Every structure is written in structure tokens, then in C-alpha cells.
Amino acid sequence: MTTLTSGMKRLAVFALAVVSTPFVAYAAGEAIHIDRQKWNFAGFSGRFDQNQLQRGFQVYKDACAQCHGISRVYFRNLVQPGGPVFNEDAVKGLAATYQIQDGPNDDGKMFKRPGRLSDRVPPPYANEQEARSVHNGAYPPDLSLITKARGVEYQGSLFAHPFHILKDMVGGYQEGGADYVYALLTGYAQAPADFKLADGMQYNKAFPGHQISMPPPLSEGAIKYQDGTPATVDQMARDVVAFLHWAGDPKQDERKRMGFLVLVYLGFTALLLYGAKRRIWAKAH
Amino acid sequence: MKEEADLAAQTEDATRRDFLVVAASAFAAVGGAATLWPLIQQMNPDASTQAMASTEIDVAPIKEGQAITVMWRGKPVFIRHRTKTEIDAAKSVDPSSLPDSSARNGALPESAPASDANRTKAGKEQWLVMVGICTHLGCIPKGQGLSDVKGDYNGWFCVCHGSHYDTAGRIRRGPAPRNLDVPAYSFLSDTMIKIG
Amino acid sequence: MAQHDSTYKPGSRLEHWMDERLPIMRMMHGQFVDFPTPRNLNYLWTFGGILSFCLAVQIVTGIVLAMHYIPTADMAFDSVERIRRDVNYGWLIRNVHAVGASMFFFAVYIHIARGLYYGSYKAPREVLWILGVLLFLLMMATGFLGYTLPWGQMSFWGVTVITNLFSSLDAIVPGLGTKIVTWLWGGFSVSSVTLNRFFSLHYLLPFVIAGVVVLHIWALHVVGQNNPTGLDIKTKADSVPMAPYAVMKDLFGLGVFVLLFAWFVFFAPDYLGHADNYVPANPLVTPPHIVPEWYFLPFYAILRAIPSKLGGVVAMFSAIVVLVFIPWLDTSRVRSARYRPLYKWFLWFFFFSVLALGYLGGKPAEGVYVAWAQFFTAYYFAFFLLIMPIVGVMETPSAMPRSIAESVLGGSGQPAGATSAPEKR
Numbered sequence: 001m002t003t004l005t006s007g008m009k010r011l012a013v014f015a016l017a018v019v020s021t022p023f024v025a026y027a028a029g030e031a032i033h034i035d036r037q038k039w040n041f042a043g044f045s046g047r048f049d050q051n052q053l054q055r056g057f058q059v060y061k062d063a064c065a066q067c068h069g070i071s072r073v074y075f076r077n078l079v080q081p082g083g084p085v086f087n088e089d090a091v092k093g094l095a096a097t098y099q100i101q102d103g104p105n106d107d108g109k110m111f112k113r114p115g116r117l118s119d120r121v122p123p124p125y126a127n128e129q130e131a132r133s134v135h136n137g138a139y140p141p142d143l144s145l146i147t148k149a150r151g152v153e154y155q156g157s158l159f160a161h162p163f164h165i166l167k168d169m170v171g172g173y174q175e176g177g178a179d180y181v182y183a184l185l186t187g188y189a190q191a192p193a194d195f196k197l198a199d200g201m202q203y204n205k206a207f208p209g210h211q212i213s214m215p216p217p218l219s220e221g222a223i224k225y226q227d228g229t230p231a232t233v234d235q236m237a238r239d240v241v242a243f244l245h246w247a248g249d250p251k252q253d254e255r256k257r258m259g260f261l262v263l264v265y266l267g268f269t270a271l272l273l274y275g276a277k278r279r280i281w282a283k284a285h
Numbered sequence: 286m287k288e289e290a291d292l293a294a295q296t297e298d299a300t301r302r303d304f305l306v307v308a309a310s311a312f313a314a315v316g317g318a319a320t321l322w323p324l325i326q327q328m329n330p331d332a333s334t335q336a337m338a339s340t341e342i343d344v345a346p347i348k349e350g351q352a353i354t355v356m357w358r359g360k361p362v363f364i365r366h367r368t369k370t371e372i373d374a375a376k377s378v379d380p381s382s383l384p385d386s387s388a389r390n391g392a393l394p395e396s397a398p399a400s401d402a403n404r405t406k407a408g409k410e411q412w413l414v415m416v417g418i419c420t421h422l423g424c425i426p427k428g429q430g431l432s433d434v435k436g437d438y439n440g441w442f443c444v445c446h447g448s449h450y451d452t453a454g455r456i457r458r459g460p461a462p463r464n465l466d467v468p469a470y471s472f473l474s475d476t477m478i479k480i481g
Numbered sequence: 482m483a484q485h486d487s488t489y490k491p492g493s494r495l496e497h498w499m500d501e502r503l504p505i506m507r508m509m510h511g512q513f514v515d516f517p518t519p520r521n522l523n524y525l526w527t528f529g530g531i532l533s534f535c536l537a538v539q540i541v542t543g544i545v546l547a548m549h550y551i552p553t554a555d556m557a558f559d560s561v562e563r564i565r566r567d568v569n570y571g572w573l574i575r576n577v578h579a580v581g582a583s584m585f586f587f588a589v590y591i592h593i594a595r596g597l598y599y600g601s602y603k604a605p606r607e608v609l610w611i612l613g614v615l616l617f618l619l620m621m622a623t624g625f626l627g628y629t630l631p632w633g634q635m636s637f638w639g640v641t642v643i644t645n646l647f648s649s650l651d652a653i654v655p656g657l658g659t660k661i662v663t664w665l666w667g668g669f670s671v672s673s674v675t676l677n678r679f680f681s682l683h684y685l686l687p688f689v690i691a692g693v694v695v696l697h698i699w700a701l702h703v704v705g706q707n708n709p710t711g712l713d714i715k716t717k718a719d720s721v722p723m724a725p726y727a728v729m730k731d732l733f734g735l736g737v738f739v740l741l742f743a744w745f746v747f748f749a750p751d752y753l754g755h756a757d758n759y760v761p762a763n764p765l766v767t768p769p770h771i772v773p774e775w776y777f778l779p780f781y782a783i784l785r786a787i788p789s790k791l792g793g794v795v796a797m798f799s800a801i802v803v804l805v806f807i808p809w810l811d812t813s814r815v816r817s818a819r820y821r822p823l824y825k826w827f828l829w830f831f832f833f834s835v836l837a838l839g840y841l842g843g844k845p846a847e848g849v850y851v852a853w854a855q856f857f858t859a860y861y862f863a864f865f866l867l868i869m870p871i872v873g874v875m876e877t878p879s880a881m882p883r884s885i886a887e888s889v890l891g892g893s894g895q896p897a898g899a900t901s902a903p904e905k906r
Contacts, residue, residue, distance in 0.1 A: 149757065151756035173749070259747025330666075330667055334672075
């Protein structure tokens with residue numbers, strides 16, 4: 001027994017020594033810190049701001065749509081509640097400015113017709129190959145799910161990580177992709193002197209590897225907002241990120257609204273169940 | 286009394302009956318096993334998949350130092366037009382010193398050493414043709430594009446778990462157990478390759 | 482215990498009539514109403530009921546999703562997006578199913594940990610335990626198959642990596658592993674064919690699970706529930722009837738669990754998933770970091786901790802198979818770790834190791850992370866193969882109550898030697 005206890009002590013000391021050795025990460029590439037932004041659609045009570053979504057769509061259309069599609073968004077989505085809720089006639093008009101391939105007609109030919117509410121927002125390229133050939137091999141991804149399809153890696157210390165995870169679960173953190181896209185849009189800068197930038201590439205603080213083939217899409221005052229908001233790069237980036245976040249999760253507001261009611265109901269039910277359980281078990285003691 | 290007589294008769298019949306029972310059971314068992322066969326076999330690649338088993342590629346447009354990726358049986362195949370330096374680097378290695386000393390060439394036996402000659406065709410050393418799937422866990426190594434990372438041996442580098450391949454597609458460092466597979470292929474003409 | 486005196490009294494004439502033909506009401510009453518439950522069960526024992534709930538939720542939401550989902554490589558991703566965007570309440574059902582898988586595993590891990598801590602695997606509950614291990618394996622298979630279906634990048638590459646594990650058999654019989662992998666894929670790579678068959682199997686397995694659950698509950702009701710003291714029920718004072726006592730406690734436990742469940746469904750539906758799975762599957766682009774779902778991470782860490790491919794696969798499967806043998810590896814006379822002063826600490830460190838492996842499984846397999854994963858993998862196996870048998874023999878159990886009733890209603894503890902042989906061998 002004594003030998004075992006002393007053996008265990010030794011093991012404990014060893015374990016402690018091992019555990020207190022600092023972890024060193026050899027992650028491939030340099031870790032990039034992405035700041036968390038304050039989003040009005042984030043968290044328990046966050047909802048989309050209709051005006052911001054409208055501005056965001058304008059930024060998308062003027063600054064992104066030449067190269068990036070949002071092919072999972074239909075024109076009808078733009079008038080639905082929980083989204084930008086544009087005027088229906090305006091969206092019908094917008095849709096009609098696109099030519100959509102349809103058919104075959106009675107003669108067996110494919111034909112073009114003006115877009116309708118039931119059509120998807122047409123992507124700028126027919127397929128990935130066409131997009132790549134236009135962009136020198138680079139592929140501008142579809143943006144319908146971009147804020148869902150990107151995330152932010154944790155950068156802090158190992159020992160704080162479990163608490164960080166817990167905090168994000170309790171806070172319902174879902175905006176890593178939004179934070180990243182915002183950082184990317186505002187992350188263009190002069191490359192450091194010792195950085196080897198390849199031909200036709202731009203330096204970007206947020207992009208993995210810091211070399212991106214997309215030229216800076218936003219510039220001060222490039223857009224004139226219909227509601228008169230000053231079009232700073234920061235403002236445009238925030239608006240377009242909000243719009244893209246909505247495009248990836250158009251049911252968010254409905255989900256959170258229902259979630260609130262469900263939690264209230266379940267909380268109350270749990271309390272009642274606890275009372276009932278106490279009552280019944282009182283007889284057992 | 287009658288029942289007893291019957292029982293006696295049954296005992297006399299025992300051998301014949303046993304044989305019948307065994308034979309019937311055996312026949313039924315064979316039938317059961319035979320039924321399983323199609324049920325298992327249907328999972329194997331079907332006729333349309335098998336039909337895609339070979340592909341032909343014209344390699345004339347690939348300039349020296351460039352590489353292309355073609356699809357074959359749903360797998361990417363790397364075809365690299367190697368430079369003189371790359372060929373020399375690959376040839377200078379002693380195959381027995383490699384982590385995997387087998388050529389992994391579909392046209393050669395398993396025991397063929399992993400020399401550069403065994404991974405290419407004689408007289409066509411500039412062409413390296415191999416399946417571009419990391420032998421570790423099936424990722425696609427980087428190194429096809431001119432600006433790609435090519436790893437410490439200037440061949441291919443698998444970013445998933447850090448395997449380095451040399452200019453003959455042989456594993457040099459990292460968790461991958463085998464060299465990249467060279468599929469069975471042949472030159473139909475000077476620049477026409479048939480894989481599969 | 483299954484043969485306790487049931488108090489079932491058929492009331493109406495219909496019940497009498499039925500009781501003489503198919504006494505199902507009598508069985509249900511005997512097994513789920515007046516079945517004797519230890520009176521000292523804590524809330525960890527509510528997870529059995531919670532797991533049944535999870536299975537039911539997954540089956541119901543899964544059947545509904547299958548009405549909208551299309552299992553082909555071209556359509557799978559789009560059909561999931563259609564469910565999220567266009568199907569009425571599709572976003573809700575899909576979130577419940579996706580989050581439900583995580584909640585299912587969360588609950589099963591607590592359930593297993595409870596069994597380990599209180600020695601619920603020890604005689605006479607070996608078969609009950611082994612059925613549990615089988616259920617765990619089936620759940621893992623179902624979870625893995627299901628994760629393929631959204632056909633995002635992580636789905637595709639996860640399947641590629643995991644099915645490729647079978648090719649490690651080439652190290653034993655050359656060509657065999659590759660043959661098996663081709664057979665699983667139905668082609669020369671993961672493709673639409675693979676997706677379609679995985680969908681079929683993903684639909685089948687939950688019903689197999691349901692069948693094994695019936696056996697699991699049957700086995701439980703033959704030997705009776707374990708409890709925090711690990712003592713057997715000896716007198717009537719040790720137990721309470723299942724209804725309303727245990728049922729009510731289960732319901733409250735379930736109520737709290739569902740609250741947690743709902744939080745994730747409505748406010749953090751993507752937190753437990755991976756961003757890369759919102760990128761449609763692309764066989765030509767490998768994500769830099771292939772990670773399985775969080776609930777597989779401890780086993781993934783074990784897989785990668787071993788430098789040889791075949792060795793890693795063997796270690797990973799052994800990590801689960803070893804659970805089958807622990808009823809015989811644990812040599813202690815006492816069930817509950819509560820009365821095992823030394824073993825208790827080894828067990829807590831084991832729990833910590835599994836969590837640590839889970840953390841490391843999500844990190845790149847490089848440098849220090851591998852060394853750590855090797856350390857915790859070594860402890861994982863040492864715990865079962867060395868510590869369990871050795872500590873069980875050497876350790877002196879601490880003082881135990883004489884009965885379950887005494888542990889609840891008070892009374893002085895006894896030196897362990899006197900009564901610490903609750904196990905009938």
C-alpha cells in the first residue's frame with residue numbers, strides 16, 4: 001500500500017510537470033488575429049436591421065456582383081419579412097433587368113426572358129471554369145453562404161480556451177464568419193517591406209497567407225447610399241457583411257423570435273416539473 | 286402398441302433420415318449463401334463506373350516545368366513535365382534509403398525498387414504520371430501550380446498532415462506510408478497517354 | 482428483480498379480456514410503473530431516459546428530413562439549403578436533427594461516465610454493459626454516415642479519410658484493404674454512389690439501435706439498476722416504485738436537458754458544426770484541416786497519436802473494444818468509486834485524459850500536440866489494462882453504508898471489510 005501511494009505521488013508529480021509544460025503550437029502558417037465586431041444581429045436579442053440590409057444589398061450589387069454570385073438568394077427573398085424587405089414592384093423591376101435562360105419552347109429552342117421574382121439572382125459566370133479563365137485562375141466564390149462557410153480560429157492561451165468555448169456557447173456566438181469577412185474587406189494595406197508579393201496580388205492583413213488576388217472592392221465614397229448614410233469603407237463593409245449574413249441565414253429572425261418563446265415555455269415547464277418532483281419525493285422520505 | 290412399433294421403425298430408418306436432414310439443410314444453406322452473393326456484389330463499382338476505367342490525354346501542350354491534373358476514375362492524376370534539374374534530383378537518390386522503397390507502379394511488381402526509372406517510362410523520363418492522392422489519408426497534395434508550395438524536396442507537399450514528396454512523387458518525410466501511386470499507363474504516340 | 486410482485490389489477494372488462502390474451506399492460510405496469518428503483522439514484526441516472534428521448538427525436542426529425550432531402554452528389558447540398566430556406570419550418574427540423582446528434586453524444590458520454598464511476602458494468606450487469614458498448618458503436622456509425630449527407634467539404638473529406646482507414650489492411654493482406662474500400666465506395670473514389678448508400682444505411686441503423694435499446698432495457702430490468710452506493714436492493718426500504726418517483730425525476734432531468742438542447746437549436750445552431758461544411762463538396766480541393774465532429778475527437782486523437790497507419794487504426798478501434806472487457810478487468814470487490822479512495826483519482830484523471838484527447842483531436846497533428854496525444858493515449862489504455870486490475874486488488878475500500886436506505890436516511894458507516902462484498906459471483 002505504501003509503495004503504491006508513493007508511486008502514485010511520483011506519477012502525480014510527473015503528470016503535473018507534464019501538464020505545466022507550456023503547449024507550443026506549430027500550426028501551418030502564421031496565426032492571424034481577427035477582431036470581433038459588434039453586430040446588431042448577434043446574440044440572443046440581435047435582429048437584422050432592415051435599412052442596413054437594404055444598404056448592404058446596394059453595396060453587394062455595386063461592388064461585388066460583377067465577380068461574385070449569391071445564387072442561393074432568389075429575388076422573392078428580397079421582399080420577404082426578416083430580410084431587406086424591398087418594395088415588391090422595385091424588385092420585380094430589378095429582376096426584369098436580367099435575362100434568364102428558359103425553355104425549351106414549343107419549337108424545342110432555349111430562349112431568354114426577363115427575370116421574375118421566382119428566379120434566383122443570376123451569378124456573373126456560367127460556371128467555375130469561366131470564372132477562373134476570366135480571373136487568371138482565381139475563383140471568386142459564391143457569397144450566399146460566405147459568412148457561414150468562414151470561421152475564426154481561437155488565438156489565445158490554451159488554459160483560457162475551455163472558458164472561451166463556454167463563453168461562446170452561452171453567448172450563442174455565430175458571427176465568426178461575419179467578423180472574418182469584415183476584417184478581409186477592411187484589411188487591405190501596404191505590404192511590409194520584407195514581404196514578397198506575387199504579381200497581380202494584393203496584400204491583405206486578414207487573408208491566410210496575406211496574398212489575395214481580389215483587388216480592394218470598397219473605396220471611400222464609391223457608392224451613394226439612397227438613405228444618405230455616408231459611404232465610408234467601414235460603413236460599406238459592415239452593411240454588406242450584414243446583408244451576406246442574412247443571405248446565409250434568411251430565417252434568423254424567425255428562429256430567434258421562436259427560440260425566445262420556446263425557452264420561456266421550457267423554463268417554466270422545468271420549474272413546474274421540479275415542483276412536482278419535490279412534492280412526490282416528499283412522501284418517500 | 287402401434288406407436289411403439291412406429292418408433293422402432295423410425296430407429297431403423299435413422300441413418301436414411303439423418304442423411305436426408307443433412308442433405309436438405311446443406312442444400313438450403315448453399316441457397317442462402319448464394320443469395321447473399323448478389324447482395325454483397327452489388328456494392329462493387331457498377332458497369333458505368335467500370336466503363337470510365339481508362340482515359341486518354343494529349344500531353345503536348347504541357348511545357349517543361351508545368352503540370353496538369355486530369356481526372357481518372359474520379360481521382361486526380363498529376364502529369365508533370367519535369368525539368369532536367371528535377372529529373373537529376375530524382376535520379377540521385379538511393380531507393381533503398383527511402384521510407385518506402387517500392388516503386389508503387391501499377392505496371393510493375395510490388396518488389397520493384399523505387400528508382401526514378403521504375404516510376405517513369407524509359408526514354409520518357411520527363412513525364413511523371415501518378416495519382417495525386419496523398420497515401421496518408423487521401424488529401425490532394427499541393428505542388429501542381431507554379432506558385433504552390435512544393436515541400437522540402439521540391440515535389441509535392443500535402444498540407445493536411447505535412448507529407449513531403451520529391452520530384453519523383455516519392456514520400457520523403459511525413460506521415461504518408463507509401464509513394465504516390467503510379468497508375469498503369471502507356472504512350473499511344475509520342476505525346477498521347479492512355480491511363481488505365 | 483424482474484420477478485417482483487406486480488400490483489397490476491386489470492380494471493375494466495376490456496383489460497381483463499386483453500390480459501388473458503396479450504398481457505402487455507401487465508408487462509408495462511410491472512416494468513415501468515411499480516418496478517422497484519433504488520431510492521438513492523441521483524440525476525446522472527436520468528440520462529437513460531434522456532437518451533431514449535434523443536433517439537426518438539432523431540428518428541422523427543430524420544424521417545421528416547428524408548421527405549425533402551435528395552441523396553445525390555449534385556443535389557444533396559442544394560436540397561439541404563432548400564430545407565433551410567424554403568421548406569416550412571425546415572430550418573427548425575434540420576437544426577433539431579443536427580444539434581440533436583451532438584446532444585445525443587453529449588448525453589451518451591455522461592451516461593458512460595456515470596457507469597464507469599459507479600461500477601455499473603460489474604457483475605451481474607456485464608451483458609447490460611456490453612449491449613451499451615454495442616449501442617455506442619452503432620451510434621458512432623450512424624453519426625458518421627449522417628455527417629456525410631449534407632455533402633459539404635467536411636462531409637466529403639471526412640468520409641474519404643475515415644473510409645480510407647480500411648486500406649490500412651493492405652499492410653496485412655496486400656490488396657485486401659483497397660478492395661474493401663472500393664467495395665464501400667462503389668467506385669474508385671467517394672462519389673454520388675457512396676452518398677446514396679450511406680443515406681440508405683443512415684436510415685436503417687437508428688432502427689437497429691432501437692432494437693438493441695429494447696435488449697438493453699430488458700437486460701437492465703432483469704438485474705435492476707445500479708445506484709450511487711453500488712449496493713444491491715435488499716429490503717423494500719431500499720427502493721421506491723418507478724412511477725411516480727423515478728419517472729418524475731426523469732421528467733425534470735429531461736426538462737433541463739431540453740432547455741439546453743433548445744438553446745443550441747435556436748441560438749447557436751452552427752456552433753457545434755464546422756464552417757467548411759457550408760462549402761459544397763469538392764473532390765479537387767482538400768480543406769487544410771480535416772476534423773471530425775467534436776464527439777469523435779478523442780478517438781481521432783488516438784488514431785493520429787500512433788505513427789503507423791495500421792497501428793493507429795487498431796488503437797482507435799481497440800479504444801472502444803476494450804470497454805467490452807472492463808467487467809473482467811476491474812478486480813475490485815466494490816462497485817462504486819465513491820468507496821474507492823485510490824481508484825477514484827485514477828478515474829478522474831482518466832476522464833480528464835479523454836477530454837484532453839478530445840481537445841488534441843481538433844488540433845493539427847504536429848509537434849507537441851502529437852506528443853501530448855501519445856501521453857494521454859498511453860494513459861487511456863494503461864487505465865483499463867493496468868490500473869483497473871492492479872488497483873482493484875491492492876486498494877482497501879473505505880467505509881460503506883450497510884444498505885441503500887441507510888445511505889439516504891442516515892446511520893453510521895461500517896468498516897468496509899465487514900459488508901463490502903455486495904457482488905455475487
